[in-house]
Amino acid sequence: MNRCFWPENRKVFLYGDLQGEPELRVEIASYLRQIRGVHCTPEQIIIGAGTYHSLDLLFQLLRDEVKTIASEDAVNAGTKALLGQHGFECRPLRLEADGIKLEDVYESGAQAVYVTPSHQFPFGMTLSAGKRIRLLKWAQEQQAYIIENDYDGEFRYGGKPIPSLQGLDNGGRVVYVGTFSKVLTPSFRISYLVLPPMLLERFRLMRHSYDQLASPILQKTLQLFMQAGDFERHMRKMRSLYQRKRDILLQAIRQHMPEDMEVIGADSGLHILIRMHNGLDEAQLIARAKQAGVAVYPTSTYALVPGLVPPSTVLLGFGGLSAEHIREGIVRLADVWRD
Ligand SMILES: Cc1ncc(COP(=O)(O)O)c(C=O)c1O
Structure with missing residues (x-):
């Protein structure tokens, strides 16, 4: 953090890039590729100030196209509140030992699904590899979105690591949502979205009512920490x-x-x-x-x-x-x- 204030890093005193600092996005893209099998370029990443800020941004991007969202039937309070505030109709998806019941997805009539596939919050099950493939197939056929909240996917203690949905997706249907709250500390308030190309285009065209909310000072600190291999x-x-x-x-x-x-x-x-x-x-x-x-x-x-x-x-x-x-x-x- 001290290094942020060295003369060559003067730009941390400005508002910062609307999408998040480009140098940090380079580090995140490389980290996601190595650790979570996420395939993306730094240009697809939008930094946010916590998961709810990121979800709020995403829901603004989806609002005109998506009327109904199917969600795991247990979700944290912030996500539940945001779904309501954006006026989405919510369809609950029952949870089984290997994740959401796919039949509920097929019957939902939803244009988007919200899941925590690595470690369901709060019940902790992992969405099986077979169900991941079927969910992606459904999204492709329906031209629907999958919102993958991977809030603590890095900490897996048993069984084989399962790649992210985003990494298995060939059709640009998955939006990956991540945070540094679990891997580092919640007080950084830094999260990110990985947008498929179509939503990225929409983000660029959108009128933005506020600037980037994640502090450029903390973004720079994180970038230096990641770049040095300390992270x-x-x-x-x-x-x-x-x-x-x-x-x-x-x-x-x-x-x-x-x-x-x-x-x-x-x-x-x-x-x-x-x-x-x-x-x-x-x-x-x-x-x-x-x-x-x-x-x-x-x-x-x-x-x-x-x-x-x-x-x-x-x-x-x-x-x-x-x-x-x-x-x-x-x-x-x-x-x-x-x-
Ligand atoms: C499902 C889920 N997503 C995200 C987070 C982290 O949110 P934030 O990035 O706002 O700290 C949590 C925190 O417990 C969570 O339970």
């Missing part, structure tokens, strides 16, 4: 650190929790879900955890349609906790969730 080193280190934390979490659960509870979505990402079968509902699980000084989070709030709420299921994050806190947290939860 790649950071990623390698964090992947093994998070895997270790996840293993400690699963081991503590096996040791202290009752046998009939379920762990959901532990193959990737920075959170897991726990489903209890002890008669306590979601609110009771959260309230008892809070009394014990442990924060666990609801999953019912993510239901796209009221009524599709999973029973007694809570979310636990482990990315920012020490091994000791993880173990202690599980011991306390097992204690207060008994009976």
